[in-house]
Amino acid sequence: MTQFLTFVRSLFQSPAGVELRYQRYYVATNSIYVLAGLIHFTFIFFFSAVGAIEMALFNIGSVVWFGFTIWINRKKFLFTSLYLCFSEVFLHALAATYFFGWGAGYQYYMMLFATGIFLLPPGKNFLKFGSIVIGCLLFASTYYYSMSYPPLYVWSENFLALINVSNIIFSTLFHAGFAYYFTLAANVAEDSLERENKAQTAFFQNISHELRTPLTLISGSSESALLREEGLSSSEVKVVVNQSRRLTRLVNQLLDLQKITSGRMELRKSPLRLGEFLTQVSENFTAYVKRKNINFELILCDEPLFVDADPEQLDKCIFNYLSNSIKFTEAGGMIRFELQKKENEAVVSVRDTGVGMEETQIRRLFSRFGISEASLTREQEGTGLGLALVKELVELHGGKVGVESELGKGSHFYFTLPLLSIVSKEVKTNNNHYHLSRHEYIPDEVKHPFLSLEKTNLKRPTKLLVVEDNPDLRSYLGSILTRVGFHVLVAADGQAGLDAIYSETPDLIITDLMMPKLSGLDLIREIRKKEHLHSLPIILLTAKADESTRKEVHGEGADIYLSKPFLESELLSVVRNALRLKEKEFYLREELSRGIRIQKKLLPELNFDKGLISADLEFLPSDGIAGDYYVVQSLGGGKTFLFLADVSGHGFAAGMVSALLHFVLQLPETPKENPSICLERLNSYLYGNTAGLFVTAVAVVVDSHQNKFTWSKAGHEDIYLGTKDGFSPLIGKGKPLAVFSNWVGENNEVSYLSGDTLFLFSDGIFDVRSKDQTLFRDSGFLEWAKERTNWKEKTSLRNLLQMARNHQNSEKFEDDVTLLSVEFLK
Structure with a gap:
């Protein structure tokens, strides 16, 4: 029974193994079938020389037919052998009936119906039941007819019938069962492949988004400096450096995962005093948590814990955990960074009071493609590579990762590392190594839902609203538009942008596509619901440059579609064209209004x-x-x-x-x-x-x-x-x-x-x-x-x-x- 259950489980793991196992079973059962024919030939020899010759030819034909079915089904064995088995039994039935009459062929007719019922399409249960009943009646009638034969002949017929009926019925049942499980396994594999393809598509869309945004900022700042024929300002230098580091981190994550996949990731392990290491890493996040007004607490184990680890790779793991907690924890929240000892393992954990996650998100969190969001309303930027990399690196160290989370209440991320039981006094545990987290870029969060970037010396400037969740890109767009004389409002997400539209009524909107709380498409839909905002020009920025997205955004009411990365001159050109069209539309509306007033008087x-x-x-x-x-x-x-x-x-x-x-x-x-x-x-x-x-x-x-x-x-x-x-x-x-x-x-x-x-x-x-x-x-x-x-x-x-x-x-x-x-x- 255990072997059978193991075999059934293997059906879902190796569909190719199903055919191999069934072929072996088919060879064995048909061998028994041929052996039974030889025994039957021995009994018949005592009654009829003609019968003996028939049975000899019959068995030779069975062996030839059996070999033919094996040869013709060598590639598509599982899907056609049942039909050939049915044909084989049918030939046997005709031959036995021809030489010996209905009484000699009764067991073949029984086998014929036993096999045939499984050839009917799914859902034909009434016909299947009817064929079983007819088969039983035929078996009973031919058995009664065969009672006129000598007892030894009848005994031999019943013996062969027992062998054949058992063989065909069990062969058919196994065959149908294998076919069912094989189809099920194939469907499971197909569904799994489809889910993986969708996840990979979403993943690469996010990769595209993550690459295009820093490229836009770097190329835009550089072009702006060239047009001014002067060097980069200090703020532009900061943007370029930060976005370059962001690109470097993304590329490094991709390379690290590729190395792990190919087995080329080499860890440079050394004994590490874990408490001191975590203290140094946490100091690099102090400025970030203060900026967001988050309470940060570091709790270390009382006794020193030593691990054999690669400091640089371990730093990447801790950076991902802490940076994620900072991203998803609101101002006034709490982050607890903790080191504990549990049996022979060190447990590094990060607890926060952030937004938390649903159960469906947790299950696919550490997958390379699992957390890539296809949704346009993702809460934070990111590719989903970080946590996948953490899992791979921790497992290379012999540890495990885990997470506990509840939506709206926060999350608890942790990983374990095996402890070093003895650390030689001669071994140095110097932690003065390269800290990735010292040089990583964590974007500043906006303190207000939307801000004004107006130049004070402008007279009655045109009011623009920039809705973008990336703070550097938001600042970059604002600086470009303010420099040429526009009054610029900025919002960090779609909902804040919608609030700004209702309160400020801008002349033009520039919005990103993928944003938290309210996506760019959802924002456009809300705007177009209001009759007084129907003519408000909307420019949509996005890294998704495919034709289907372009059609969708225009269908929802976006006036202009601008793909990242874009040049400063390109942005200003589309803004001015959109405002020029709005001005003409305003003029036409004024003319129409005058016409209405005149007509009412007429x-x-x-x-x-x-x-x-x-x-x-x-x-x-x-x-x-x-x-x-x-x-x-x-x-x-x-x-x-x-x-x-x-x-x-x-x-x-x-x-x-x-x-x-x-x-x-x-x-x-x-x-x-x-x-x-x-x-x-x-x-x-x-x-x-x-x-x-x-x-x-x-x-x-x-x-x-x-x-x-x-x-x-x-x-x-x-x-x-x-x-x-x-x-x-x-x-x-x-x-x-x-x-x-x-x-x-x-x-x-x-x-x-x-x-x-x-x-x-x-x-x-x-x-x-x-x-x-x-x-x-x-x-x-x-x-x-x-x-x-x-x-x-x-x-x-x-x-x-x-x-x-x-x-x-x-x-x-x-x-x-x-x-x-x-x-x-x-």
């Missing part, structure tokens, strides 16, 4: 005799400036002029045409008493003066003394009359205006009764579409008309608008919407 108020008619209006421009135009004007003598026009297109051009309509209708020579002539006069002014736009219109003259109205239309929607008998369209003819030089229309007369209501609509209400592209005119509008039992309701038009909004599932209409209703009082 739109006439409803002017009618309240004793004769009652008018109601709903007017909703889609783009601020409407292409719709309406008039309700009393002409005196009991007559009222109604007019509704819809200019093709939208925006400023359509608004200018509607303004032209207004001026023409104000001319004394425009005959408003006659609708068709009025439209004809409008066409004479519009033709050739609308820049290709056309106008649909309807003109109506209501004569309240004669209880009738005359109307004419020019390609416009039908007008509707609501009476006590229902709601019906008034259909007329007429071509659109501004299309033909000679426009001729016709007048139509309709009588009405007191209480009837006339409706004039622009096509914006009819062309509203639902998600399934159903027009409102074909569904909601007809329902609204059928529901009207009282045309005098003042809420009729508002109800129609709401039904249209519900139909399109949106409050805003894509086209101008104008609804005019006129109730006849007399």
